[in-house]
Amino acid sequence: MLSVLGDMMSYSFLINAIVVGSLISLCASLLGVSLVLKRYSMIGDGLSHVGFGAMAIATALNWAPLTVAVPVVLASAFLLLRISGDSRIKGDAAIALISTGALAVGVVTVSLMGTNIDLSSYMFGSILAVGKSDVYVSVILSAIVVLFYIILYNNIFAVTFDENFARATGINAGFYNMLIALLTAVTIVLGMRLMGALLISSLVIFPPLSSMRVFKSFRSVVISSAAVSVVCFIAGMIFSYTLSTPAGASIVCVNIIVFAVFALAGKVRGSGKKRLTAR
Numbered sequence: 001m002l003s004v005l006g007d008m009m010s011y012s013f014l015i016n017a018i019v020v021g022s023l024i025s026l027c028a029s030l031l032g033v034s035l036v037l038k039r040y041s042m043i044g045d046g047l048s049h050v051g052f053g054a055m056a057i058a059t060a061l062n063w064a065p066l067t068v069a070v071p072v073v074l075a076s077a078f079l080l081l082r083i084s085g086d087s088r089i090k091g092d093a094a095i096a097l098i099s100t101g102a103l104a105v106g107v108v109t110v111s112l113m114g115t116n117i118d119l120s121s122y123m124f125g126s127i128l129a130v131g132k133s134d135v136y137v138s139v140i141l142s143a144i145v146v147l148f149y150i151i152l153y154n155n156i157f158a159v160t161f162d163e164n165f166a167r168a169t170g171i172n173a174g175f176y177n178m179l180i181a182l183l184t185a186v187t188i189v190l191g192m193r194l195m196g197a198l199l200i201s202s203l204v205i206f207p208p209l210s211s212m213r214v215f216k217s218f219r220s221v222v223i224s225s226a227a228v229s230v231v232c233f234i235a236g237m238i239f240s241y242t243l244s245t246p247a248g249a250s251i252v253c254v255n256i257i258v259f260a261v262f263a264l265a266g267k268v269r270g271s272g273k274k275r276l277t278a279r
Contacts, residue, residue, distance in 0.1 A: 005238060008238070029208065236252070
């Protein structure tokens with residue numbers, strides 16, 4: 001496997017994909033722990049559909065897709081939280097409302113423009129779409145997310161497990177929820193170029209869920225989730241290179257296998273019945 005990885009490093013576009021993908025996987029897994037525990041994990045799927053719609057419209061109008069997608073998805077994340085705050089529209093309904101609407105608008109716009117645009121790369125990702133600029137942005141994003149977790153760890157834990165208690169202790173829960181949503185939005189947009197709109201949410205969901213099968217503390221789940229996510233991404237890229245399969249789908253398949261292994265290990269240890277704790 002190491003020899004195959006060495007061969008992959010002889011291609012500059014694969015180096016870019018591995019660097020960007022590893023950093024995006026790290027960010028998605030860290031943010032995913034809080035999203036999964038707050039039962040808000042499908043926000044990644046919803047925002048990816050918004051990103052797809054924005055990129056499709058930008059491409060049809062000959063605009064820079066990433067320049068258009070980032071502010072649109074950020075605005076959608078903000079709007080999503082505002083809508084979810086309305087007791088009449090729950091979180092899952094708000095996600096479906098925004099994501100399906102954005103997806104439909106993107107497809108209709110491309111159809112009306114009459115341009116021959118291959119939307120498959122936006123749907124399933126393409127390693128050829130990852131460039132040097134994505135590497136730089138990914139490095140900055142990963143640094144922000146990691147620092148965010150280290151410095152604000154205690155507050156993140158409090159908001160994740162008991163938002164009402166966090167508010168009672170003076171923590172601005174709304175600020176942390178918004179910050180997590182906005183960082184997730186940027187992560188989703190960057191990861192879409194590699195994983196595609198249909199698969200990017202797997203980086204948010206699978207690593208935390210796999211780690212929770214074995215570990216019982218919030219800290220250990222965060223560390224395990226980050227490690228599992230990066231390892232699964234690199235393994236998926238190696239399998240994709242070796243078997244000539246789509247990169248995004250290969251990464252998801254590796255995550256599925258790891259989840260099954262962790263679930264079996266969790267049953268053996270009997271930790272699946274234990275509640276997640278702070279330590």
